[in-house]
Amino acid sequence: MRKILFLIFIFPAIVLAQMPNITSVKQYTESKQHEIIRSYVELLSIPNIASDIKNIQKNADWIAGYMRSKHIGNVQLLYPTTPNKPPVVYGEVNTPGAKETVVFYAHYDGQPVDSSKWYSGLHPFKPILYDNAFDKGGKQIDWPSNDNAFNPMWRIYGRGASDDKGGVMSIIEAYAAVAALKLQPAVNIKFFFEGEEEAGSTHLEEILNRYKSLLTADMWVICDGPVHQSGKKQVVFGVRGDTHLELTVIGPKRPLHSGHYGNWVPNPAMELSKLLASMKDENGNVTIKGFYDDVVPLTASEKEALAKIPSVDEQMKNELGFRKSERPTSLNTSLNVPSLNINGIQSAGVGEKSANVIPTKAIASIDLRLVVGNDWKRQQDKVIEHIKSQGFYVTETDPTDQERLTHEKICKVVRSDGYNAQKTSLDNLFAKRISKAVAIASGEDPILMPTLGGSLPLYVFEKVLKTQPVTVPIANHDNNQHAENENIRLKNFFEGIEIFASIMMLPK
């Protein structure tokens, strides 16, 4: 009742138009739940590591067949020019009279697996049903007979259940429900299911270019990732960019006895520590000159959206076991700022591998996250200028003898590739309509998240197709994506179907 009042208050006209349709979709999927889950489990049973091209092809063929069975048109596999790479599974539905086109994106490949790490009885490619998360006391249960309904709190364990075959299937089932119910989509619909997202989307840009004419659209809707830690649905408008630097501070040519030479031969681990320490102050501010200069300030809408996000700060501090955040701002505010993180440090050995040495080198792997305004190469440059300002000679290769004897401190810097942040305006009219569609389906305003802290190469959609995407995640927050014991809660999956159906049907 509260939800209906909310909806009537916010979008009276839309509610009138759409509420019955969403209810129909919900009833339809409930009535078909055994068929839907049987198909989903069939897909989850096909191994889906991007490098396992034989099985990847099986996944693509299965999805293409399933789409055809749901009367999706022009189904085809889009390959890059490089042979033996995962294809995109493409399909489309043209809606009579529709002038606008929305592409629904998900990916069918999954993160690499180490079966031995999965919880006893679980296996990445043998989907198993649990009555709750096993680490919350859940137990394995049998698949119910057709006479018994699935409980929405049950979970399916398997690689890709959440990330992101759940996305693929909820999008297809959303259209299947709309079509079966003879409801009218509001837009032309395209389906784009990638097969190497977890391997870095290496051929995504090439495929977008190669099949540009097929792929033009007014909006891309990305289904990937989890809902908000608070459990609320979210619509995400951007991602941070990302790039890396590897710093190696150079020490003596051979490992030296720390007794015979300690106090006299410079220690590269100490020099690296001082260098890293110089990069951030005690409040988590990066002290590198100009580090924050290019940042495009948050818009009024973004500030407003951030202020509305329920705080999970205390919840996360308890869960992760720490008292004070690095920056004195909230988690979500902190993610709207570029960051510098040490991903790893290594110099000689510690613990049982420790020896009485002055190490020959000390290495740090540095991660730079970027927000809109930052250019990834320019951000690397700022760090390198800072290293120089700390008295280091910077080289891209191992130093020569001559360089060693010329410079007091030497740091070898290796740049990785990178890409910039992408952000769609919260005021983008299409994005607003999608947010409304999510609100209608879930009965409450979704969280409008200006950016994820993490990174995806979403800039390619802007670059190649001049289209700004929004991301609509559906998976439960505790889905263990990228790790062992990946799972999806059925409630999230079925609500996902309703959300995508709502987006497909949303009028202007």
Place this chain on the structure above:
Amino acid sequence: MRKILFLIFIFPAIVLAQMPNITSVKQYTESKQHEIIRSYVELLSIPNIASDIKNIQKNADWIAGYMRSKHIGNVQLLYPTTPNKPPVVYGEVNTPGAKETVVFYAHYDGQPVDSSKWYSGLHPFKPILYDNAFDKGGKQIDWPSNDNAFNPMWRIYGRGASDDKGGVMSIIEAYAAVAALKLQPAVNIKFFFEGEEEAGSTHLEEILNRYKSLLTADMWVICDGPVHQSGKKQVVFGVRGDTHLELTVIGPKRPLHSGHYGNWVPNPAMELSKLLASMKDENGNVTIKGFYDDVVPLTASEKEALAKIPSVDEQMKNELGFRKSERPTSLNTSLNVPSLNINGIQSAGVGEKSANVIPTKAIASIDLRLVVGNDWKRQQDKVIEHIKSQGFYVTETDPTDQERLTHEKICKVVRSDGYNAQKTSLDNLFAKRISKAVAIASGEDPILMPTLGGSLPLYVFEKVLKTQPVTVPIANHDNNQHAENENIRLKNFFEGIEIFASIMMLPK
């Protein structure tokens, strides 16, 4: 001629008495060089890793038999109470009328070996003759027939050739020459050849206690290590003490995505870097409160000795490939100060093992070298107090959830065992006499080195026997001790025999 003038100038009376004797020893060992080297090679052929108790016993038995064959008295093996541990090989010679006793120490065990790392054709326990160091263009040569002399620049490659079977054999051969020539030792002589020095001298203190009555003496002469990098002989009066701390800065309970949490969850690798950076200034001074407080200042004699040591600073900088030393003082002066060195750092992974994480912890292994005045436990305390002063909560164990939520920064500190420095006064009369004996044998003043930078548990001789040792190394500086391709230059070995004979014969 220059050498004779030098000797007449410095010690006219001693020179008159000893010069002919040293010349006789030199002629005698030259005449017996094939026998001496044959025996030496026989000993080098017996594997001598302290943990290989069967072969260690063979070494001890061989040395005991060889000592008996040279008419050394009361030869016996001194065992600790723990079974299956390497024995000390002991022997003695009583000199009629002598009131003083000198113990000659060396060790017959060697550093562990990895045969696969040795240069092609070399093997740790198959001694091979080269006409120069192989890395200086030397070639393998056949062992010469009895009609052909060994060239003093030739080298024998094999584990223990320098460290320290060369010490064992040069001491025995020194006495053998003195006895064969019917020269009169000036002191009672004891022989003490340890069998687990490279395994940490774990039972040395116990053996000294157990056989105290056999081992009382006026002076211990330690033969171990190399001569000075300048090539000059040296007499070493002390060693630094040593202890370790392992610091673990605590991060989030699980590895976190550096995108989704970077800028908000504190990064333990950064906190560790800041902590380590706070421990030393840009001139290599340790900034920990009271770090230098207990240091007993150098005596006038020590300062004078340090000033006389030929500088190898430029040579070592070129060899090791760096421009500026950590402290603005010379190598040898720097080694007379306590040090703090990072032996290793590790946090998550770098290079191919790098991942986009905020690490769960960051570890540093810290080496503390001590000089006389420092107490190893107090030195550890100072570091721990410093960690606290940097805002860390210090614990000896992994933090509880409660501790994690109570303290902003947490550092787990694990203390290692340690021992203090040992130093014998340069004004010790016995030590002065030994320096003179070395001068007579080698024809020039040895370097008087107040302390080695490295550490040996020499404090046990003071502690158990109330006797201060001096160290008289004989091996060439480039002998590769503790590494593959260990070798000795024959010149160093034969000069060692003359030096120890000279010490044995030195009158007051």
